[in-house]
Amino acid sequence: xxELFIKDITKTFRGAKILDNVTFRVKSGEVAVLLGxxxxxxxxxxxxxxxxxxxxxxRIYIDGEDITDKPPKDREVGMIFQTFAxxxxxTVFENIASPLRAKKIPADEILRRVNEVAGLLxxxxxxxxxxxxxSGGEAQRVVIARALVKNPRICLFDEPLTNLxxxxxxxxxxxxxxxxxxxxxTVIYATPNPEEAAALGTSLIHLRNGKVVQTxxxxxxxxxxxxxxxxxSYSPYGVNVLEAKCMRExxxxxxxxxxxxxxxxxxISEIVEGSEYLVGIYPHDILSEDLVGxxxxxxxxxxxxxxxxxxxxxxDAKVGDNIVRMVSHDVExxxxxxxxxxxxxxxxxxxxxxxxxxxxxxxxx
Numbered sequence: 001x002x003e004l005f006i007k008d009i010t011k012t013f014r015g016a017k018i019l020d021n022v023t024f025r026v027k028s029g030e031v032a033v034l035l036g037x038x039x040x041x042x043x044x045x046x047x048x049x050x051x052x053x054x055x056x057x058x059r060i061y062i063d064g065e066d067i068t069d070k071p072p073k074d075r076e077v078g079m080i081f082q083t084f085a086x087x088x089x090x091t092v093f094e095n096i097a098s099p100l101r102a103k104k105i106p107a108d109e110i111l112r113r114v115n116e117v118a119g120l121l122x123x124x125x126x127x128x129x130x131x132x133x134x135s136g137g138e139a140q141r142v143v144i145a146r147a148l149v150k151n152p153r154i155c156l157f158d159e160p161l162t163n164l165x166x167x168x169x170x171x172x173x174x175x176x177x178x179x180x181x182x183x184x185x186t187v188i189y190a191t192p193n194p195e196e197a198a199a200l201g202t203s204l205i206h207l208r209n210g211k212v213v214q215t216x217x218x219x220x221x222x223x224x225x226x227x228x229x230x231x232x233s234y235s236p237y238g239v240n241v242l243e244a245k246c247m248r249e250x251x252x253x254x255x256x257x258x259x260x261x262x263x264x265x266x267x268i269s270e271i272v273e274g275s276e277y278l279v280g281i282y283p284h285d286i287l288s289e290d291l292v293g294x295x296x297x298x299x300x301x302x303x304x305x306x307x308x309x310x311x312x313x314x315x316d317a318k319v320g321d322n323i324v325r326m327v328s329h330d331v332e333x334x335x336x337x338x339x340x341x342x343x344x345x346x347x348x349x350x351x352x353x354x355x356x357x358x359x360x361x362x363x364x365x
Contacts, residue, residue, distance in 0.1 A: 019041045022210070022211070027203075076150070080156070080157045082159040092126050092129055093118075095142055113149050120148070123138055123141045140160060194233065198218055214226040231280050234282075240281040254266075270352075294348075298342055302317065350363070
């Protein structure tokens with residue numbers, strides 16, 4: 001599978017910069033997740049890679065070959081959109097086969113390739129149906145099959161699960177992960193959802209206001225976010241961001257959040273006395289019980305609200321004047337957790353940001 005290199009791509013529309021000197025590399029066989037909110041420039045960037053839009057400046061390379069000026073049909077790039085965009089008058093078979101017929105591929109080869117990709121996506125049983133007779137999940141599988149049947153060098157996914165029901169999204173996400181692994185494809189997968197990014201991606205390209213904020217392995221980016229805004233976008237549950245000031249107490253250098261919560265940072269040289277910081281903690285990193293062998297901060301709390309989503313509990317707890325959120329998968333312990341008096345925060349899961357500009361200072365250790 002090929003490598004993709006995007007260099008200094010810029011795109012302006014009606015005086016507004018949609019993409020601003022975007023540069024990144026996607027290695028061969030890698031699933032790179034393009035993460036960003038609506039309006040970040042994800043779709044525009046994918047269309048430029050596919051060739052349906054042109055950049056104002058910058059170049060696109062596949063395996064070292066400059067394809068910036070090539071027409072879409074010569075790029076061997078497949079693209080899957082969040083809308084189904086299927087031909088309603090054609091059967092599922094003919095929808096999948098349409099790009100092959102356009103290339104005048106022999107009929108027996110079309111039959112073989114359509115059946116092969118339909119089997120891969122589990123839609124052989126709907127090949128005779130028309131799109132309107134298919135469920136949402138089946139229709140999106142057809143869209144994916146139509147892109148894969150061309151054997152593209154690179155596949156682009158533009159929020160393909162957005163319009164599907166929650167349960168269908170969960171199932172299709174698992175299937176996509178299996179397909180990516182089986183085919184060893186080079187993929188760029190655009191999504192605003194950090195859960196999808198974590199589940200599907202091997203690398204992350206974080207896009208914000210048309211600029212690349214951070215790139216790297218997904219887990220590394222989530223653990224070491226560039227700034228507090230990136231940190232907030234890496235959790236589907238929201239994040240805990242607590243204001244704190246560094247001061248001297250009882251001969252120790254501490255970050256004081258409120259009367260109930262302070263953190264000893266005597267050994268952390270990056271944190272300076274007298275300065276103000278933001279303490280960042282992911283909800284899923286907070287524990288209801290002390291973890292043996294892990295240095296934890298024990299914090300007194302009173303539970304304010306519990307939301308039971310069915311698969312997890314989202315717990316909002318008061319810590320002095322602050323509200324701290326945690327997530328637990330122990331749904332059956334809802335009664336015990338509603339009476340929780342302490343939470344435990346692993347020290348090495350606490351991230352410190354500068355209050356002045358939001359940039360990450362360090363992770364505690």
